[in-house]
Amino acid sequence: MTENMDANPTTPKPPVRVYLVDDHSMFRAGVRAELDTITDDIEVIGEAGTVGEAVAGINHLKPDVVLLDVHMPDGGGAEVLRQARKSQPEVVFLALSVSDAAEDVIAVIRSGARGYVTKTISSQDLATAVLRVAEGDAVFSPRLAGFVLDAFADRPGAAPINDPELDLLTPRERDVLRLLARGYAYKEIASELFISVKTVETHVSSVLRKTQLSNRYELSRWASDRRLV
Secondary structure (H helix, E strand, C coil): CCCCCCCCCCCCCCCEEEEEECCCHHHHHHHHHHHHHHCCCEEEEEEECCHHHHHHHHHHHCCCEEEECCCCCCCHHHHHHHHHHHHCCCCEEEEEECCCCHHHHHHHHHCCCCEEEECCCCHHHHHHHHHHHHCCCCEECHHHHHHHHHHHHCCCCCCCCCCCCHHHCCHHHHHHHHHHHCCCCHHHHHHHHCCCHHHHHHHHHHHHHHHCCCCHHHHHHHHHHCCCC
């Protein structure tokens, strides 16, 4: 009597291999811990805090998905994308940023990211986003999808992505301005962006100088006109 055996047993699907890129080590540690706790379908295989470290790590480890901070020194997430995608075109990038500004979203998507979510995302939703981009889906935090549709469909009334005055500001200055315009105190901005109050003051002074404005109320109106708030 022939034993009835499955000739094609199902092979367990390997976990999605994830590489973390963020210039705040505490944030990286938190994301790693959360993803490791939530699901066995994701394995964090490495991390980096600078553009150079990130590109070297991605080239060496060849992850499935890179969770990528947008604003870092030396060119930020866009520079990581520019360098890493030359040698590792198969790697999928998912931006994970404190910024929800249209120009940041569009810049990183144009550079080759598969999705963009903000750091307010829940741990479970982040894990789901990682698994989805690994499967080929594009993933965005809800209000960000409209920016992408506007930019790539060239719909009438779409928000302009290029603004000469806005381009004068660094990414970090735009982050500070956005939170300032929303009514955050300097101490709250410092906590949100993981920088010192003195650094916040320095960025605000720089923004005031570049925009030739005199106070935070004028800055708030300026930011609102450019749909930063």
